[in-house]
Amino acid sequence: MVSEITLDNIEHLAIGSSFLGTGGGGDPYLGSLLCREAIAKYGPIRVISTEELKDDDNIFIAAALGAPTVMIEKLFSIEDQHRAVTTLERFLDRQASAIISAEIGGCNSMMPVAYAAMRGLPIVDGDGMGRAFPALQMTSFNIEGVACAPLTIADEHGNSVLYQTTTGLKAEELARPVAAAMGASVCMSCYPMTGEEARRATIAKTLSGAIAIGEAITRSSDPRSPLDRLVAALRGHEYYKDSAVVFQGKISSLERDTTRGWVFGNCTISAMTGTETAELKFQNENLLVTVDGRLRCVVPDLVTIVDLETAHAIPTERLAYGQRVAVVVCSAPPLLTTARALAVVGPQCFELDEQYIPVTELIKDLS
Secondary structure: OOOEEOOOOHHHHHHHHHHHOOOOOOOHHHHHHHHHHHHHHHOOEEEEOHHHOOOOOEEEEOEEEEOHHHHOOOOOOHHHHHHHHHHHHHHHOOOOOEEEOOOOOHHHHOHHHHHHHHHOOOEEOEEOOOOOOOOOOOOHHHHOOOOOOOEEEEOOOOOEEEEOOOOHHHHHHHHHHHHHHOOOEEEEEOOOEEHHHHHHHOEEOHHHHHHHHHHHHHOOOOOOOHHHHHHHHHHOOOOOOOEEEEEEEEEEEEEEEOOOOOOEEEEEEEOOOOOOEEEEEEEOEEEEEEEOOEEEEEOOOEEEEEEOOOOOEOOHHHOOOOOEEEEEEEOOOHHHOOHHHHHHHOHHHHOOOOOOOOHHHHOHHHO
C-alpha cells in the first residue's frame, strides 16, 4: 500500500483515477493542479488503510457534485470544500479524524487529497465506488447501510445548504436541482461515518490501486505499449483483473445533452479499416459498450475510452470527432455486483434494457 501522497505520485493518481472514472467524475488533471499547490504548501498526505481506523473515528467525505462539462471552466477551491465539511461538522458536533473519497474515479479522487493536506488529516485508502457513478445513492456506503445524510453542499459565492433526508435517492433528488441552480457544480460532504462503518462499507485499496494504474501507464522504461501496460496493471489488481481491449478505432459520431444536470450521450467509434463499429452510452460515466451489436461490457463493470497511443483516459466532456481511441473494459469490485448492489448501480438504474452480465463472460473470446 502507498504510505503517502506526494508531488512524486500525484500525477500517477490523476492518470489512474481518470481511467477508473470511466469517462466521468470530472477531469482529474484540473484537480491535480489543486493537489500540487496544497502539497507544496502543507506537505505530503498520510495514507491509512481501513484496518487502521478505530471504531470511534469520524470519517468525512470531500467531493464535488455536478456536471463534468461545467467543471472545466468553473473550478473548485479548497475554501468551498472547507465550507461544506465544516458546515457538516458543526451540525454533527464532531470533528473529522480522516478524509475519504466518495468515488476514486475522476476529480473526486483529487479534492479529498488537497483538502486532507489543508486540514493535516490522513486520507483513507479506499472509496465508495471503486470507479465513478453519476448519483449520490450509487455508493457502497449506501449499499451497506450508511446514511447519505446529513449532507451539505457549498458554492463559490459563500452559499451552503444542509439536507436531512431519509434515503440516498431522496438526497440525490433534492440536492441535484439546487446544485444546478448554484452553477451546476458544487463542493459537497455526505455519508459521515464512524471508523467501524467505514471499515465495513468502504471499497478498500482503490487509492493505491489508482496510483499503480497511473504508474504503469507512464512507465517509459517498460518496452510494452502504454495500452498493454494498462491492461497488465488491471489484470494484476484484486478487483479489476478481468480486463480486455474490446475495440480500437476513431470516433465517428458523438452526441451530448447536459440539460438534466448530468452529461447524457452516445459515442460511435468506427474501425480504421473494415466496417466494425462500437457504440457507447454514457450518463457522466460510460454505461455500456457494444461491438457490432454484441454486448461487451455493462455497468457496474467499467468501460473506459483511452487514447490509442498514450492509454490516457478521455473524459466524456473531452471526447471529439476523429480521436483515435481504444475501449478498455474491466470487472467491478465485488461489493458492486451483489444482488443488493445491482438494485442500486445495475443497468436498470440507468434505464438500460440490458441485463447485467459479468464482463468476464462477455470477453471470454478475447482472453
